[in-house]
Amino acid sequence: MSQTDLQELEDENAVQGEGEEFDEENRLKPEFVRAVRDALEEEDESRAYELVEPLHPADIADLLELLEPGERRELASAITDLMTGDVIAELNDYVRESMVEALPASAVAEIAEQLDTDDAVQLIEDLDDEDQQAVLAEMDAEDRAAIESALAYPEESAGRLMQRELVAVPEHMTVGDLIDYLRDHDDLTTEFWEVFVVDHRHRPIGTCQLSWVMRTPRHIPLTDVMKRDQTLIPTDMDQEEVALRFQKYALISAAVVDESGRLVGQLTVDDIVHIIQEEAGEDALLMSGAGEGDINEPIRDAYFARVRWLIANLGTALVASLIIAAFGAAIEKLVALAILMPVVASIGGNAGTQTMAVTVRAIAMNQLTKSNTRRMLWREFRVALLNGVTVAALIGMATAVIFTPQLGAVITTAVVINIVTAGLAGVAVPVIFERLDQDPAVASSVFVTMITDSMGFFAFLGLAVAAGLAV
Template sequence: MADQLDLAPDSQKDENRLDKENRLKPGFVRRVLASLEDGVEESTYDLVEPLHPADIADLFELIDNENRPALAEAITDLLGADVLSELNDYVREDIIEFLPAEQVAELAGQLETDDAVAIIEDLDAADQQAVLEELEPEDRAAIEDALSYPEESAGRLMQRDLVAVPQHMTVGQLIDYLREHADLTTEFWEIFVVDPGHHPVGTCQLSWIMRTPRDVELGDVMKREQTLIPTDMDQEEVALRFQKYALISAAVVDESGRLVGQITVDDIIHIVQEEAGEDILRLSGAGEGDINQPIVESYSSRVRWLVANLGTAVVASAIIALFGGAIENMVALAVLMPIVASIGGNAGTQTMAVAVRALAMNQLTQSNTARIILRELRVAALNGLTIAVLIGIATALIFANPMLGWVIALAMIINIIIAGLAGVLVPVVLDRLEQDPAVASSVFVTMITDSMGFFAFLGLAVASGMVQL
């Protein structure tokens, strides 16, 4: 069978390795694992060699920790810098632990500075220093400079390789300069024009340069308006700048305004995906939510929010205890209580998700907070009326008690409006306190909707005279 696969055309081999969604097939992964168990490195190498670097990275992530070192040893020649840059952070850490420092340094030296930093920054201090010592002096200086900036900042994200020229240079001189200097970066979309102090004063897109006569000075055709990114800007804010101004690349400047690097849109795509997933996971209290994260770390990141949830649940239980006598007198109250809390919780979660996203996208600011709150209150009121009519009629018919229908309908309106208000105010308050609104919002919103839902429903039941405490 192996011989038949070897003789098959490449398209057929791809079909044997990848499914219709371009994912590695379980059968292929099992063949690789079987080859590792047999200890035949040549067979493993032959199986993996045709794969794209991104698929090799997927293969490492699909197998367990125990087999990763053996796979890395069997395909040493294939384990290049492009594979490392595609790996999940936790998986990459596992693999790098088994690689000698000189090999890690060699791989890091083949990458752009931002990708090399992503590999080195997660190493232990001792391993990090060992790798840095093996790097070429120029690469080492660039990476050490990047590591001096805060995590998830533009300084960590930026690339040092760019093309910067003075504005008095003509288009023809620029073209000659690009052709004659082989050491310049080969991947760029625009030229940065700088003054004598190396401060960016404009940009020239490659399309402009190719279509402009040679004798025209860059200062006459360059675009002077540009978006400058400070080195200490958070990567999420950088991504928002790229989205807002439809940027392909942007200059990064230090405190003195000097050009020190550039950020390109391919880096931003990863950030947008990372930040979006991170916010969703934080809303659920699941921490990083990475399936490759060590069990102890996953436990630690999740259990603290479950403990916080336990505390907020006690508050809701205390409110129920206040109306214990009323519940004993009418069992229907106990049956209907979860409905009030559940609907209110869902309504609060909907509004909270909208608010957190708006804050992350800079759509919800101090300038429009009041308007957004009023908008969400209107939406909550409409939702409350709709649900109240449905639950009120159903309750009155099922329990043959019109008063109970009115009580639960009114309680539902109150709770959904409170849920809408809490869904906006909790994230906004956390944001004003410079806390991440995606982290703790769900805990507080759930507490408010559950507590107020129970209080409104049971309180109205007592106030209407249906039951006594």
């Protein structure tokens, strides 16, 4: 038996049997992915289908993302009936966009009609206007109207994200009327957790969980068992604020209302989980100026997203360089200054990054507002002072032993000054961004780094000159 035959046998054995496609962390095994690739390379579509068929739609989406663009199209062609709307909905945005663009408008429309409105909108919204219109023209009038209505709302708003599929009933019903209504109307959505009760103007006045309905006698009016207190989400609310509402009030679902207070849709917790994950990752990436940071993002887009902040960083680094240049003569006379300068700047930069991360998170979670900004500044000042004294004492003693006690005292003072400055800057920079209606996570680190580097060099070199160490 040849080496190639042995490898193929190993790959086949590795992917046979339930659960053997995954490792202990529930990720697709490299052997399984390689087996699928080999089947595609050999144009054995039946083998590729056999391998993929047992997978959950989310795992099929993961598999597609692991393949090269050409391999994705080949696999999609081999498993046509497995490429359901659920698979498309789980795909990474960039992967989904590239695959959808390769499909005819009729095929995209067919997939969109299988999805809930929010997932269908996500599928169509990134297409060019011309492609959008072509897809919408292929859809049923009702589905087309729902998607066009959603696209009219701003991106990342509740109106764009909400599901139109819900159950709403008038307030005069009894529990028995509601049960009969649910049984008699086959066109109602099949997946829901609660029923919305509305008045004659279609404004939500309460909700009934299905568990309440099933355990309540038929003759009881809905108004006697429904929950009147509810969190209503305006259609124009940003998705980040929506996620905070769900987290704060422990919501499973919530009604979405238009400007007149009419019920137009609902948001459910499964949508919010995706939003929370997306927002958390977005803030972390924006703090570094890395753009969207998606490994499937086109190289050109990644380049433009990152290079502008690197150029900005180059400009801010020049500020620190000018400070060093101003003390060039002192550095020439005392080489120890050049050795220790990076230590002061680095410690300050790390301290600033810590505080900035805490601040950005506090702003995102609505924990930091105008009413407690001063308290936050005072708190971080005290934390920075304690950190500064602790770290400065260590570096000061080491410097005194290795170099001179006088230089140890200088670096001790400079480190305290820089860490305190870093703490204040780590709060102030994101807050200033937020006050200017800008995302506080957007490249705040560039400016905090400039402040900590500049202050570190200035404090250390300035104190050294003032102490006469470089005379």
